[in-house]
Amino acid sequence: MYQFNYHRPSTLDEARSLMAGAEDGVYLSGGMTLIPTLKQRLASPSDVIDLGAIPGLTGVTVNDGTVSVGGMTRHSEVAASEAIPALADLASRIGDAHVRNRGTIGGSIANSDPAADYPAAVVALGATVHTTNRSIAGSDYFTGLFETALHDGEIVTSVDFCVPDAAAYEKFPNPASRYAVVGVMVARCGDCICVGVTGAGACAFRATALEEALAADFSPGAVDGVGIDHSEYNSDIHASAEFRGHLVGVLTKRAVATIA
Amino acid sequence: MEITLTVNGAAKTVDVADNALLVDVLRESLGLTGTHVGCDTSQCGACVVHMNGDAVKSCTVLAGQANGADVTTIEGIGNPDDLHPMQEAFRDNHALQCGFCTPGMIMSAIDLVQKGGGALDEAAVRDGLEGNLCRCTGYHNIVKAVLAAQSST
Amino acid sequence: MEQAGESRIAQPRDRVWRALNDPEVLARCLDGCKSMTAVGDGEYEAEVGAKVGPVKATFKAAISLNDVIEPESYRLEVEVKGGAAGFAKGSATVNLEEVAGDDGDETLLTYRINGNIGGKLAQIGSRLVDAAARKMAARFFARFAVDFDTA
Amino acid sequence: MASETGIGASVKRKEDARFITGAGNYTDDINAAGQTYMVFVRSPYARAKINGIDTADAAATDGVVAVFTGAxxxxxxxxxxxxxxxxxxxxxxxxxxxxxxxxxTHAVNYVGEPYAVVIGETLEAARNGAEAVDADFEELPAVVDLSTAASADQIHESVPNNQAYDWELGDKAATDAAFDSAHHVATVDIVNNRLIPNAIEPRAALGEYDAAAGTYTLHTTSQNPHLERLVLAAFVNVAPEARLRVISPDVGGGFGSKIFVYAEETAVIWAAGKVRRPVKWRAERSESFLADCHGRDHVTTAQLALGEDGRFLGLRVKTKANMGAYLSTFASSVPTYLYGTLMAGQYTTPAIYVEVQSLYTNTAPVDAYRGAGRPEATYVVERCVETAAREMGIDPAEIRRRNFIQPGDFPYDTPVALTYDTGDYEASLDKALEHIDYGGFGARRAASESAGKKRGIGFSCYIEACGLAPSQVAISLGAGVGLFEVGEVRVDVTGSVTVVTGSHSHGQSHETTFAQIISDKLGVPFENVTVLHGDTGRSDYALGTYGSRSLAVGGSAIIKATDKIIAKGKKIAAHMLEAEEDQMEFADGTFTVADSNQSITFGEVAFSAYVPQNFPLEDLEPGLSEKAFYDPPNFTYPAGAHICEVEVDPDTGVVDIVDFVAVDDFGHVVNPMIVEGQVHGGLAQGIGQALLEHGVYDDAGQLVSGSYMDYTMPRADDLPSFTVDTTVTPCTHNPLGVKGCGEAGAIGSTAAVMNAVTDALGVASVSMPATPETVWRAASACGEAPKAPKEGE
Structure with missing residues (x-):
């Protein structure tokens, strides 16, 4: 690691002013991506601002059909929550036990790794991302590869999810890293069907063609008729874009079969 | 900077660099070399310790993040005359060969069993150990040991 | 790694061609470019701050234009040294075609890029290489197309 | 002494007490006062000329002690x-x-090859310095593809066609004749994928120089410290042999990768003398991926000629082997004497011809990795056999039975230079078939089918040549070292025993197994036996641990020394009891005068040896300590039958190993618990090769599977529990009748898995590793190749 100044503010305001005053600062939440990156010397921030000591940013609360997850809530806590079983299931499959004990939802979605799990839920469960500055609709939040609607210095304080009538998350893990090669969250809320896909593209997205087909006929068979355009999908040594496209279909079917 | 933490029940105050890792504090500042380093991408699990009751990879925790924490390492769970049931199960089931992954594996296994409520089956144990690599045992005897320790505790 | 793409620019071809040979325009369009200086005929040096997620580094890039067929095509070669992170090399073959638009001559820009990365970036980050390269190329040519409106 | 701690008992390990409490002492746990830290500056290019290296900025970096280059x-x-x-x-x-x-010095030839070293007061300072080293590289096109390497750019000035050698074994004419008369020829094209060993402990070294004494001490993660010392002293010229001590303390796994003498420990010990301070280095895992020797990496075409009755008539094998950029310590022997010689397998194939062309590429050097040559050979033979069975419509178990060398045929001379001493291959296969319930397979396959899954079963009947090796044979075949082992048994004054062995243990449990042997032979309580290893300052020159040899060779040396102890003990006992030496008998820790009730315990003899009363000093020296060198007359030949059953999800290509049976014949077994553990670990690595692991270089020679994010290590949830059993035909030529068990799992299992996967899919071949996408693609195009009929179907 290169040298940096470590800070551990106790309020959000303090965190933001540290960031504003830093030459090249970076927030640290769980550190599951940032710390390995620093160890590899692939980043050299001047200041690391740890959000871990700021009170009020953790916990899962349920209020009137909305589940609110604090930005610094560990994956393991969400995995143990009961309000949205599919969300708990998703959280229980992030990384490994140690990642779940340290990693946070805010850190995950602020990073916007194309293969992270949470983004599938953010786009599929009508989420609202609350930050120190504003609220952002889940569908507008992810903007590209490791890119989000967040501005410099903005901190994710909580994420609200709508409780669906039914939902399921299906994941095809990278055999080595356990990231999602493809992850699909299917949610049904009245007549509305949401299909959130992670791993396949530059960032999480809603598969609208699948959603339309499933809105007309909510059955696994309905997926078969949908052509999945994989031309812009990711490709690596574990899965070609074509295979990812195939998996989006397979996982969607399986998710539908679970909840149909 | 100075940090204070409780390690294996004893309060410790150590002066560390801002960019120090918890594993550096344990191995270098405190001489607790039972916690090992086997990779640099937070995958192998040789460095697992308990922090505030959870199994974590100490190579992926900054020393500052551990300020004020209660940390338990392999050295803190038992000794040759009074082994932790998980240590005993590892020995009884030949769940280790070269021993390098063993401390991290045992610390993960203890956390797994503690949180498993006595209900772990083989699949759950295999799942629960996905964050710890072992190159010697093929995991067969590790899984046996964890299941045995679950029934003995 | 190979990528291809195209964009249609509502400008006549020679104007597009001039822009493609203007280091100021290139610098404006290249994500994270902090400076670009001409060091010879068709040769430039640039300082580029690249950021892919948590990975963030400043690279020195050597850029050269080759196989120049004015005003139709050239091959832009980039070689980047990133110190501890490794290196990256790539080339973009850019073709300009005159097409008729509603309001006069327009230009169809097509590009084909290929490249490779080496060192730690390749070793650790191979899963992201394609996506990152696609993003950089797409962003460059998108900005290039828009640049005429603002320039 | 058939005791709870003697030979044959599953004694709990002595080693464990320290390992389970975090008290192990690995190289990186050792620090020397005033130590400095070394960082290697490594090439980011697969192939480049070095036009110059500027170290000035590095040397001027804060905290940098020294910067060295190859010059x-x-x-x-x-x-x-x-x-x-x-x-x-x-x-x-x-x-x-x-x-x-x-x-x-002048060129780099693989990504990760070191071209400078930086020594710092701290690791961070050394890293900063390493980043400031500025080399002027002229990049050249990399040679990466093994199949075209011979006609690609020449990598080394002295190596035309990038060829290390073009080797052959066997009778070409006889093999051609066998093919001419064949009823059927089965052909397989095989890629034996590149593997990266990945011992969980990264390599490390701590070098110290004592200027007053002029001595060097190197602590390092070596499987064989004596070999390290010999090479560093006699060939690399780091220090005179007598003034260099190499210590391998606790070592966290090796699997072959820690046999070799590498650049890193060479630089560490040399630099310690140079800067006159201790120098320490520990590999980052990223470095391990680049700079540890890799394993396997063959491209092979093989053909099996059969008669109408399914009898094997001839085998023809043509292999290209990747050596990487340089020839590592034992690299040349792996695809030749450890490979071609195993092509008879368990079968009576009368004519075999093997050609191996070994080539250089711009990739990391390739050398022995668990099994070393023998997994590759087994894979070739067993894929051929399975393919032939399917093409000829013969049950795969039956075709093997028809061709097994029979128990009455031993000693058996193969057409590829080995003489098998003993075995009973059908016994292992029968036991394995019973464990897997072969008869019920058809019903299980039907059940899978109705659940939308594809089930397959695959066999592998492997043989290995272990207990490396008779020095005579090895030296005549080109080995530059003898391959004996040393054992020393020191009886302490109080009757406890200290054993010093040249075989280093890094997971194999020598401290327990060897103590069991001593306890058994000398009647000394198990807890009173201490085994020392891994230190050239403690034991005589020996060869160390590799090739499943520690018990068969190192254990035999200990037995030989023990026999000398007993002989000497009899002398002492005869003196004490005033009897004749040839009247003395020894059993269960007691020396007895034949046909009398006069006896004396081993402990009393030991005490007397060191408190000698009235010893006739011309005939009887004080002391009770003996040493023996053991050089085996032949290899040992462990063999067995592995059967794998898989279920494939055709939608995702995921292969689930639903059952795995390994029945192995290791001869006598000293500690069944330990032996089973060795088999489990080997199976995980063999299965890893089949389904998960792959060292991938891109076209430019960049290692793109260079971390645990992309190199798929087997994890707990990738593997099943295994069914492991043994049969016993004792080795005929060593005192324990043992054969060795360390590599068997890795040798036998890979072919069994791939035979099962191809059986499930009904395809002729699937390339390794059989990743989900590979399997999905194969499944999408299946239905072409024949399936062999199975018993019970």
Whole structure:
């Protein structure tokens, strides 16, 4: 690691002013991506601002059909929550036990790794991302590869999810890293069907063609008729874009079969 | 900077660099070399310790993040005359060969069993150990040991 | 790694061609470019701050234009040294075609890029290489197309 | 003494007490006062000329103690890293090995090759310095593809066609004739994927120089510290042998990768003398991926000729083997004497011809990895056999039975230079078939089918040559070292025993197994036996641990020393009891005068040996300590039958191993618990090769599977519990009747898995590793190849 100044503010305001005053600062939440990156010397921030000591940013609360997850809530806590079983299931499959004990939802979605799990839920469960500055609709939040609607210095304080009538998350893990090669969250809320896909593209997205087909006929068979355009999908040594496209279909079917 | 933490029940105050890792504090500042380093991408699990009751990879925790924490390492769970049931199960089931992954594996296994409520089956144990690599045992005897320790505790 | 793409620019071809040979325009369009200086005929040096997620580094890039067929095509070669992170090399073959638009001559820009990365970036980050390269190329040519409106 | 701690008992391990409490003592746990830290500056290019290296900025970096390049080592006359096994080409010419300076001087030839070292007061300072080293590289096109390497750019000036050697074994004419008369010929094209060993402990070294004494001490993660010392002293010229002590403390796994003498420990110990301070280095995992020797990496075409009755008539094998950029310590022997010689397998194939062309590429050097040559051979033979069975419509178990060498045929001379001493292959297969419930397979397959899954079963009947090796044979075949082992048994004054062995243990449990042998033979309580290993300052020159040899060779040396102890003890006992030496008998820890009630315990004899009363000093020296060197007359031949059953999800390509049975014949077993553990670990690595692991270089020679994010290590949830059993035909030529068990799992299992996967899919072949996408693609195009009929179907 290169040298940096470590800070551990106790309020959000303090965190933001540290960031504003830093030459090249970076927030640290769980550190599951940032710390390995620093160890590899692939980043050299001047200041690391740890959000871990700021009170009020953790916990899962349920209020009137909305589940609110604090930005610094560990994956393991969400995995143990009961309000949205599919969300708990998703959280229980992030990384490994140690990642779940340290990693946070805010850190995950602020990073916007194309293969992270949470983004599938953010786009599929009508989420609202609350930050120190504003609220952002889940569908507008992810903007590209490791890119989000967040501005410099903005901190994710909580994420609200709508409780669906039914939902399921299906994941095809990278055999080595356990990231999602493809992850699909299917949610049904009245007549509305949401299909959130992670791993396949530059960032999480809603598969609208699948959603339309499933809105007309909510059955696994309905997926078969949908052509999945994989031309812009990711490709690596574990899965070609074509295979990812195939998996989006397979996982969607399986998710539908679970909840149909 | 100075940090204070409780390690294996004893309060410790150590002066560390801002960019120090918890594993550096344990191995270098405190001489607790039972916690090992086997990779640099937070995958192998040789460095697992308990922090505030959870199994974590100490190579992926900054020393500052551990300020004020209660940390338990392999050295803190038992000794040759009074082994932790998980240590005993590892020995009884030949769940280790070269021993390098063993401390991290045992610390993960203890956390797994503690949180498993006595209900772990083989699949759950295999799942629960996905964050710890072992190159010697093929995991067969590790899984046996964890299941045995679950029934003995 | 190979990528291809195209964009249609509502400008006549020679104007597009001039822009493609203007280091100021290139610098404006290249994500994270902090400076670009001409060091010879068709040769430039640039300082580029690249950021892919948590990975963030400043690279020195050597850029050269080759196989120049004015005003139709050239091959832009980039070689980047990133110190501890490794290196990256790539080339973009850019073709300009005159097409008729509603309001006069327009230009169809097509590009084909290929490249490779080496060192730690390749070793650790191979899963992201394609996506990152696609993003950089797409962003460059998108900005290039828009640049005429603002320039 | 059939006791709870003697031979045959599953004694709990002595080693465990320290390992389970975090008290193990690994190289990186050792620190020396005033130590400095070394960082290697490594090439980001697969192939480049070095036009210059500017170290000025690095040297001026805060906290940097010294910066060295290859030129500095050359100036000190530090030699190249040698390859210790000479292999000759078909035409009788010697293999061609390029110069291999520990630190590159004029060119780099693989990503990760070190071209400078930086020593810092701290690790961070050394890293900062390493980043400031500025080399002027002229990148050249990399040679990566093994299949075209011979006609690609020449990598080394001294190596035409990038060829190390073009070797052959067997009778070409007889094999051609067998094919001419064949009823059927089965052909397989095989890629034996590149593997990265990945012992969980990264390699490390701590070098110290004592200027007053002029001595060097190197703590390092070596499987065989004596070999390390010999090479560093005699070939690399780091220090005189007598003034260099190499210590391998606790070592966290090796699997072959820690046999070799590498650049890193060479630079560490040399630099310790140079800067006159201790120098320490520990590999980052990223470095391990680049700089540890890799394993396997063959491209092979093989053909099996059969008669109408399914009897094997001839086998023809043509292999290209990837050596990487340089010839590592034992690299040349792996695809030749450890590979071609195993092509008979368990079968009576009368004519075999093997050709191996070993080639250089711009990739990390390839050397022995668990099994070393024998997994590759098994994979070739067993894929051929399975393919032939399917093509001829013969049950795969039955075709093997028809061709097994029979128990009455031993000793059996194969057409590829080995003489098998003993075995009963059908016994292992029968037991394995019973464990897997072969008869019920058809019903299980039907059940899978109705659940939308594809089930397959695959066999592998492997043999290995272990207990490396008779020095006589090895040296005549080009080995540059003898392959004996030393054992020393020191009886302490109080009757406890200290054993010093040259075989280093890094997971194999020598401290327990060897203590069991001593306890058994001398009647000394198990807890009173201490086994020391891994220190050239403690034991005589010996060869260390590799090739499943520790018990068969190292254990035999200990037995030999023990026999000397007993003989000496009898002398002492006879003196004490005033009896004749030839009247003395020894059993269960007691010396007895034959046909009398006069006896004396081992402990009393030990005490007397060191408190000698009235010893006739001309005939009887004080002391009770003996040493023996054991050089085996032949290899040992462990063999077994592995059967794998898989279920494939055709939608995702995921292969689930639903059952795995390994029945192995290791001869006598000293500690069944430990032996089973060795088999489990080997199976995980063999299955890893089949389904998960792959060292991938891109076209430019970049290692793109260079971390645990992309190199798929087997994890707990990738593997099933295994069914492991044994049969016993004792080795005929060593005192324990043992054969060795360390590599069997890795040798037998890979072919069993791939035979099961191809059986499930009904395809002729699937390339390794059988990843989900590979399997999905194969499944999407299946239905072409024949399936062999199975018993019970």
């Amino acid at each position: 500095d080592l050359a100036a000190d006359e530090i030699g190249d890293l040698p390859c210790g096994w000479m292999v000759k080409s078909k035409d009788g010419s010697d293999m061609v090995a390029p110069p291999h300076p520990p630190i590159a």
